[in-house]
Amino acid sequence: MKASTFFIGLAAGSVAAAVTVLYSTPQSGSQLRTSVRDASSDMKFLFKDVKVKVDDLKESISHLTKEAKETVPTAIDGIKGSVDQWQQSTESNRERMEKEIAAIQTAIEELEQNFAKQQK
Incomplete structure (x- = not known):
């Protein structure tokens, strides 16, 4: 394939695509530019709003x-x-309970010894 034939086909395809886009576009060129300009200004406003909110969030996090x-x-x-x-208020109770447990253990040991003597 020759390069000149390729470029002629490319140019013809580009012209056909441009004509198709011009006839299928629902808005005129000036209306489309106005829409793009309005959308651009809306996006700028939204970005400024997001920036302010991010700055507020950073400040809140810093304060927290x-x-x-x-x-x-x-x-x-x-x-x-x-x-x-x-711990200080329960110390006396803890000491009292330790003494009672020790007394119970002693009583159990005495009972076991008495029981062992009776079994002999």
Whole structure:
């Protein structure tokens, strides 16, 4: 195939495609340009709105991070203090229960020894 025949076919196809597009387009050229311009300005507005919202989100995250850095250590200290206070308040009960358990174990050992003596 010769290059000149190829380029003639390419040019004819391009002209046919251009004519087809011009006749099948629902809008005139000026209407299409106006539509594209309006869509472009709408997109610019939407992008600006998204940018503002992203900036607000970044600021909110920064504020939340700052508050968390200040609040969490205070809360942890409060919880530690509460646990220490609870341990101190239950210490006497724990000691009393340990003594009672030791007494019960001693009583069981005595019963076992008495039972073993009676079995002999």
